[in-house]
Each structure stands twice: as C-alpha cells, then as structure tokens.
Amino acid sequence: MTSSELARENLSLKVKRRVKSMLGPWGIFFEGFLRHPVMVGSIIPSSRFTVIKMLSRVRWDECRLFVEYGPGVGTFCRPVLDRLRRDGQLIVIDTNPLFIDYLRQTISDSRFTAVLGSAADVEDIVRAHGHDHADYVLSGLPFSTLPDGVGPAIAAATHRVLRPGGAFLVYQFTARARDFMARHFTRIDSGFEWLNIMPSFLFWGWKDDAA
Numbered sequence: 001m002t003s004s005e006l007a008r009e010n011l012s013l014k015v016k017r018r019v020k021s022m023l024g025p026w027g028i029f030f031e032g033f034l035r036h037p038v039m040v041g042s043i044i045p046s047s048r049f050t051v052i053k054m055l056s057r058v059r060w061d062e063c064r065l066f067v068e069y070g071p072g073v074g075t076f077c078r079p080v081l082d083r084l085r086r087d088g089q090l091i092v093i094d095t096n097p098l099f100i101d102y103l104r105q106t107i108s109d110s111r112f113t114a115v116l117g118s119a120a121d122v123e124d125i126v127r128a129h130g131h132d133h134a135d136y137v138l139s140g141l142p143f144s145t146l147p148d149g150v151g152p153a154i155a156a157a158t159h160r161v162l163r164p165g166g167a168f169l170v171y172q173f174t175a176r177a178r179d180f181m182a183r184h185f186t187r188i189d190s191g192f193e194w195l196n197i198m199p200s201f202l203f204w205g206w207k208d209d210a211a
C-alpha cells in the first residue's frame with residue numbers, strides 16, 4: 001500500500017469513528033444493522049412511546065426476573081431498570097456481539113446481565129443465572145425474518161420459562177409474531193403504536209395461572 005493510500009484509509013477510518021461517536025447509540029445500532037440486516041430487522045431503535053406503552057402493563061412489584069430478547073443498544077434496558085425492584089434482575093440476550101459489548105460497557109447496574117446467545121436458549125440461560133422461571137419476557141426480535149423454525153421454538157421456550165401469571169411482551173412491525181404466540185398463550189392483549197419508525201404492533205401474551 002502506498003503512503004497516499006494509507007493516508008486516505010486513515011482519514012476514512014477517522015471520519016467513520018467521528019460519525020459513530022456523534023450518533024452515539026444510534027450509530028452503534030446502525031452499524032449492527034449493516035453487519036446483520038436480517039437479524040436486526042430495523043435501522044433505528046424503538047421510540048420512547050413504544051417503550052412506555054409496552055412496559056405499562058408490567059406489575060413491577062411482582063417482578064423479580066425480567067428477561068429481554070434482542071436489546072440492541074439498550075433502548076428498553078434503562079427504562080426497565082428504572083422500574084425494576086431493588087432485588088430484581090434484568091437479563092438481556094442478543095446474538096450480536098457488537099450490541100452485547102456496548103451494553104456491558106455502558107450499563108453498570110448490579111441487577112443487569114447481558115448474555116451473548118440466542119433467545120431459543122432462554123431456559124438454560126435463566127437456570128444458569130440461578131432462577132427457575134422468569135416473571136416477564138420482552139421481545140424486540142424480528143420474528144418475521146428469523147430463520148425457519150426459530151420463531152416457533154422461541155415462543156415455545158418462552159411459554160415454558162414463564163411463571164404462571166407472567167407475560168410475554170412482544171413488539172414488531174408486523175402482526176406475524178402473534179401467530180407464534182397464539183400456539184401457547186390463550187390470552188393475548190393487542191395494541192398499536194404509531195409514534196415509532198415503523199409503527200409497531202404490540203402484544204402481551206399472559207400465561208394462565210393454571211398452566
């Protein structure tokens with residue numbers, strides 16, 4: 001490589017770094033999307049309107065373990081930690097190492113654990129962290145673009161890991177996730193949030209007390 005090519009490459013690296021730091025978490029999210037567009041499924045994190053509406057049905061006083069699938073850059077993590085009881089725990093699971101590294105570097109709360117892995121392994125992950133079940137599971141996964149079989153497997157594992165009375169909270173740009181949920185959850189409440197890029201379907205699947 002000639003010295004002028006080297007100088008050009010250094011400049012381009014510097015510009016990329018500068019743009020990323022100006023964009024903050026949005027820059028990291030966009031980079032995660034560029035690396036794995038199908039797995040991330042969105043170029044921009046959820047809006048605060050989606051966060052507030054989605055979390056509004058959680059009974060925080062009864063929540064000891066909250067699990068989140070696909071936290072990305074942590075749009076939901078801080079609001080969950082703000083509401084979570086002092087002896088509660090938040091475990092987030094993401095397949096993208098860029099996001100997990102970012103979360104570990106930016107969130108220092110003893111109740112928070114970021115796991116690099118798949119939501120399909122939620123039962124092992126919950127057990128490995130000393131719990132028998134989760135009270136709530138939140139999903140930002142792009143169900144409609146996950147590889148064949150993964151969505152149904154995640155919905156089944158989530159139903160098994162939840163305690164009776166607990167809930168599976170799902171937001172997505174399409175209503176497809178509801179089909180996966182409906183195989184296991186008999187009571188599903190629905191909502192919609194326009195103030196999000198793209199507008200989102202919201203679902204709360206409740207695990208029967210008798211289950």
Ligand SMILES: C[S@@+](CC[C@H](N)C(=O)[O-])C[C@H]1O[C@@H](n2cnc3c(N)ncnc32)[C@H](O)[C@@H]1O
Nearest residue numbers: 040045046070071072075094095096118119140
């Ligand atoms: C649309 S983004 C959600 C971002 C974030 N929750 C928000 O509201 O802005 C989807 C996330 O799911 C993650 N993901 C995709 N497949 C997964 C899987 N099988 N298990 C865990 N995370 C997964 C992606 O890496 C990405 O972070």
